[in-house]
Amino acid sequence: MEMGLARASSSEVVVYSEPPPPTESKSLFKPKVRTPADIVRNTRDLLRILQNGSVNKRDNDKMIELFKNLREMKTILYGNSEAEPVPEACSQLTQEFFNENTFRLLVECLPKLNLEARKDATQVVANLQRQQVQSKLIASDYLEKNMDLMDILISSYENPEMALHYGAMLRECIRHQIVAKYVLESPHMKKFFNYIQIPNFDIAADAAATFKELMTRHKSTVAEFLSNNYQWFFEEYNSKLLESSNYITRRQAVKLLGDMLLDRSNAAVMARYVSSRENLRILMNLMRESSKSIQIEAFHVFKLFAANQKKPPDIIGILVTNRNKLLRLLGDLKIDKEDEQFEADKAQVMKEIAALEPRE
Template sequence: MKGLFKSKPRTPAELVRQTRDLLIYIDLNGNTRDAKREDKQYHGLWQMAELSKLIRELKSILYGNNEAEPVPEACAQLTQEFFRENTLRLLITCLPKLNLEARKDATQVVANLQRQQVHSRLIASDYLEANRDILDTLIMGYENMDLALHYGAMLRECIRHQCIARYVLESEYMRKFFDFIELPNFDIASDASATFKELLTRHKSTVAEFLSKNYDWFCADFNEKLLSSATTSSQKTSYQAFGRDVTRSIKFCGYDAIC
């Protein structure tokens, strides 16, 4: 008899649409985590709990679980619906309002979606190229201690797309990575360094193009802000190793060294 009243499982597309609806609600209604349970006009706590559950379900579809591997068809449906409208933008915008576990799940969802293909296309790349300001938000996330590691992880996955890496390299924010790498918080500085290295080693032809136009200021900043400011021998050794990695990556650009 129990089976007669069991609710019908929601499809991946339905899960995304419900997630989007809740994100819109939360975005419009401020900090829902501070809502009072007794406020009949403001059901923020319920919405937040339901949103966290939905994001966890999205992650389960994309990554699988202990009982099953991801189903390609379900992943494709989820991905297509996710980028059909502004769900990615909403999720990133609302990230500060989520609890820690929901932030972790959201970060993993965004990261995985960068690798999902629909009809042999990485539609995440197309979406991000048309909405480049999202990258600005992720980059500047390094200035927020509570969100830096989440935004940093998302950003590294986004720059897997060559067009996105090119945008970041050519953006006004590129120079700020030298500041992020020197932030006093070790975890955030290390994360920024990992992103910086990914930017300068993954897409060799794009990096070569960037350095052909920006070699002088880049090397000056690298020497002045990183090597010269290193306070320990291990830190200086790390920066020198980083420079060698970048040099190997772009050696066909015609430069003998990065600094």
């Protein structure tokens, strides 16, 4: 009771009992008990051994100890069914973890761990991204100086065995704006267009989730990225994603496109996008798909072309030429459940198209 940590008699396992009263935090840890910092230090030592040489049978105990440490760190950070995490302990662990290069060691050694240890390590890394020490996200500071770690994480989408672990870590790391910016501006960005379509569904879906996070989380960073990289980005986006032969790729891409263009911070990009007749052609084709989900999502982008008050003549030309078909298509387009906003949008778009006059 007098301390937050109690040591199990025979094993090395540290079990949390109750959170310590805040006033006694100085007497929190008795010297003989393994503190969170001790566990991190021990983990680091074991990872170094693992990294430096091949692990033989004699070292098996060390591996078991390493796995146990990772499990303990997870319990400290997340708590368990009996106890909530103790902020003091979380903070101590975080500080020690980023004090030295534990993160790098863990990332580099991850393939050498077994499945359970990999999962524990991933969850530890994920949690550490959100831990504050003296109201600072020290993970962000660490990553700023170690951006090359992102290269390892991103490339893992090419390795089916590691992709889901590294992918989960990556998604947590790009919560930091500075990391997201790095990834967006890195050459890796182009690879996502392929990762999203990896045949292995769970990996492709993970890459898609990361891509979506990159393109939506940090508004101003994304807006800046899109205006600086407009040309190649949307060329790739259109040809590889919106016109992909893969149904799920098209569906996710058109949904994400809507999310991006409808975001206020991307207004300039949106204006540019809806002035292109090539883009309009692609969206009109998507609206003709037999998949209702894709049709509806495509409509949410198409409406921006129609609503644009500064429509270029060629856009108007296309809309006028296809007026009857468009009006019929839109008239038939219905959502299963009632959606006033959708109906209102649709009516507005139809009105807009019906009123169009070809310009000379």
